[in-house]
Structure formats: structure tokens, C-alpha cells
Amino acid sequence: MSHSDAILDRLMSLHPKVIDLSLDRMHRILAALDHPERRIPPVIHIAGTNGKGSTQAMIRAGLEASGARVHAYTSPHLARFHERIRLAGELISEADLAAALEECEAANEGKPITFFEITTAAAFLAFSRLAADYTLLEVGLGGRLDATNVIDQPALTVITPVSIDHTQYLGETLALIAAEKAGIIKPRIPCIVGPQQDEALRVIEARASGLTAPLSIYGQHWMVAPDRDGIVYQDDHGLWDLPMPNLIGPHQIQNAGTALAALRHLGASHGQASAAVTRAEWPARMQRLTRGPLVEAAGPQAELWLDGGHNPAGGEALAATLKTLPPRPTRLVCGMLNTKDVAGYLRALAPHAEGLTAIDIPGEPNTLPAATTAGIAASVGLPADSAPDAETAIRRIADQEPRARILICGSLYLAGRILRSNG
Numbered sequence: 001m002s003h004s005d006a007i008l009d010r011l012m013s014l015h016p017k018v019i020d021l022s023l024d025r026m027h028r029i030l031a032a033l034d035h036p037e038r039r040i041p042p043v044i045h046i047a048g049t050n051g052k053g054s055t056q057a058m059i060r061a062g063l064e065a066s067g068a069r070v071h072a073y074t075s076p077h078l079a080r081f082h083e084r085i086r087l088a089g090e091l092i093s094e095a096d097l098a099a100a101l102e103e104c105e106a107a108n109e110g111k112p113i114t115f116f117e118i119t120t121a122a123a124f125l126a127f128s129r130l131a132a133d134y135t136l137l138e139v140g141l142g143g144r145l146d147a148t149n150v151i152d153q154p155a156l157t158v159i160t161p162v163s164i165d166h167t168q169y170l171g172e173t174l175a176l177i178a179a180e181k182a183g184i185i186k187p188r189i190p191c192i193v194g195p196q197q198d199e200a201l202r203v204i205e206a207r208a209s210g211l212t213a214p215l216s217i218y219g220q221h222w223m224v225a226p227d228r229d230g231i232v233y234q235d236d237h238g239l240w241d242l243p244m245p246n247l248i249g250p251h252q253i254q255n256a257g258t259a260l261a262a263l264r265h266l267g268a269s270h271g272q273a274s275a276a277v278t279r280a281e282w283p284a285r286m287q288r289l290t291r292g293p294l295v296e297a298a299g300p301q302a303e304l305w306l307d308g309g310h311n312p313a314g315g316e317a318l319a320a321t322l323k324t325l326p327p328r329p330t331r332l333v334c335g336m337l338n339t340k341d342v343a344g345y346l347r348a349l350a351p352h353a354e355g356l357t358a359i360d361i362p363g364e365p366n367t368l369p370a371a372t373t374a375g376i377a378a379s380v381g382l383p384a385d386s387a388p389d390a391e392t393a394i395r396r397i398a399d400q401e402p403r404a405r406i407l408i409c410g411s412l413y414l415a416g417r418i419l420r421s422n423g
Helices: 003-014 024-032 052-065 094-108 115-128 174-184 198-210 251-265 270-279 293-298 312-324 342-352 370-379 390-400 412-421
Strands: 043-047 070-073 085-087 134-138 156-159 191-193 215-217 222-227 230-235 238-243 287-289 303-306 330-334 355-358 384-386 405-409
Touching: 003 094, 003 115, 024 094, 024 115, 043 052, 043 174, 052 070, 052 134, 052 251, 052 270, 070 115, 085 115, 094 115, 156 174, 156 251, 174 198, 191 198, 191 251, 198 215, 222 251, 230 251, 238 251, 238 270, 251 270, 251 312, 293 303, 293 390, 293 412, 303 412, 312 342, 312 405, 330 342, 330 390, 342 370, 355 370, 355 390, 370 384, 390 405, 405 412
Parallel strands: 043 134, 043 156, 070 134, 156 191, 191 215, 303 405, 330 355, 330 405, 355 384
Antiparallel strands: 070 085, 222 230, 230 238, 287 303
């Protein structure tokens, strides 16, 4: 176990609840640290239900193409915690992470604070100590009371598509969830708004109007659409003809549009726009696995894919992506958390797969039991069985159908375990 892992384990025990949305504990620890959040490079703050990470990755690729130094904060991590904090483009070093965590642990003095709050404070501390041009800050959950929402004057806020997820924390309706996401909008600070359902957009517009924050809204102020073998982005400043995003799936065109609208606001060139869509890297978003023990288990003729989407909108995005791929018998290997709308997620995928093998998410206390996942899959019309682990599931599928397209899906936590175990 690394030094930072040992500290992270200790920090897990400081608050009984994993999630407890409030800004009081953040304000307390940031004051004890002498307000590092006020000394970080200009912030682009990103909220939304789906597409936050991909959109952030594209904004970063566009900014870095001009030579800008960009800090970035994202969650959850897939293989190791260091992925959450990028300092001027590079993952935080073990030494810098351990130092920031220890300083936050000391400043907190054992008081109650959630794991996400204290690690967010550590990110601010690290960001405040290294010069950069921008800080990309991804909201953890919601927006209004999220630990990242302590930045009074960001350079720009961004809201990606809002849909139903995390209802136990954010409310049961789209309007309530949108109100939480819109909590990152700040007085007179411009906000880029990705594609939204009308109910969510009305809430975002009302919040912005009350704060006189100018909005740049998909479908009103900017457009993005597939065009021949690329995409076209258009706004009041003109038109960009660009290559197809290297992140796979029709929903990535919308994410690209949101990123391009943000970059346009920041004065980006056509070259930066092109880099945004062609150079972004974001693992476990329809990622093709090409080597490692799981690829060997699948055999030479099969395809192995990984996707971390986990709510009904994620299922729909994945289904739309599968529709665009060359036809192949498709089998899902699926593990999900017990907090998710499993039927809603799988219903969208059922018409695009021949069957599903359910697994538990290894090492995850909130995993849905594989047998339960299989039962829900069967109820939405997906023939299903279960297996003790991903490798067994993959071997079994490949034995029956050597040319299968095998898609491991259902959870970012599962995706992280898969990336770790596959090396």
C-alpha cells in the first residue's frame, strides 16, 4: 500500500456518511488552510448528469493544444486515486498527493468531514501551488452543495445534459435535479448549457436570469451536428468544420459541441477546436480493450469493449453507439450498484444485445447481486445468466460465440476494477 493509500484509508473514517451535501465543512477546512481555492488559476466549473468527464477532457485537449497549462479535477477515479488530480496536464505525483492529503488531515483536526470534501480541499491545495492558465473543475454530485462549489468567481460555468440520477440526494424530479446542477451558476458569470430537456432548461434559465448570468444554450446560441464524415459547429461567431470526435458514440457529438462552445468563449482557434475533438482521452467511455488477460480470454476473433455509463441516459447513449457499429452478435457483461435504476438502464440496451451475463462488482459493498441483475435483465427482454467474475463470463461467451462483441458495462466502479485487473 502506498503512503497516499494509507492516508486515504484514514480519511474514509472521518465522517459516517459517504455523501452528506453541505458546504459548511468545506468552508471550515479551507479557512484552516488559508483559502487555497482563492489562489488557483481561473476556474471552468462543470456540472451535469452525463458527459461531464468527456466534455472536460475535450476542453482540456483544446486548451492544451495552444500550449496552455491546465489543472483538472475529476471523479471518481478508475484505477488509482491520482487520476482525479492533474497538475498542468500531468497526474499528481505520489509525493505531492501525500503531502497535500497530510496537510488537509492536520488542518481538519479529526473533525467530521466527508472523504470527497477533504480530498477536494487537497486538490485545491495542490492547484494553488503550481502556476497554470486554467483549472477545470468537475462537480462530484449535484452542484449547489457540492464540495467544488466554493469558487465565488469562476471564469466560466458549464452544464452538460441533466437527467434523472442520484434521486436519493438530488430529488425525484428533473426540475429538482436541474436546480441542484444550476447551483454552480454565479452572478454575471457566463454559463454554457449543453442539450437539455425543456423542464431542466426552464430551471437553468430562471436561475441564470435571477443572477444576470449570460447563457449560451445549445439550439439557441450554438449548434452542433454530424456532417458527412465529421461534425459542424456553428454559433454567432461563425462555423467550424471539424473531424468526428475520437471519443466514440453519437452522444459525444453533443459533448463536443458543449466543449467547443466553452472553448469559443475562451477565444479558441480552429486548430484548438480540432484538437479538442481529436485528442481528448477519457477511459471507460466506449473504450476498446486491445490487450491484457481479459482480451486473451475473449480470443482472437471477439471484440472486447468497456463502458462506465450507469443510468437510463447512459444506457440510451450506449444503445445509440451500438447501432452505429458494424453488425456483430453482441453480449453484455454487466455489474451494477444497488442504488441505480437497473431496469431503466437495461431497457434501452435490450434490443441491441443477444444476451447478458451478470456479475458482482468485485470489492464493492453496494454491488447489486449478479442474480438480481440477471433477473431484471430477463424482465426487460434480455436473456440472462450470471457468472462469478468477468473473466469467467468472457470465456463462457467466447466459447459459445467466438466472434462476439463483448461489452462490459453498468458501472464506473466495475470499469475501474476491469482496467486494474486487465493491467
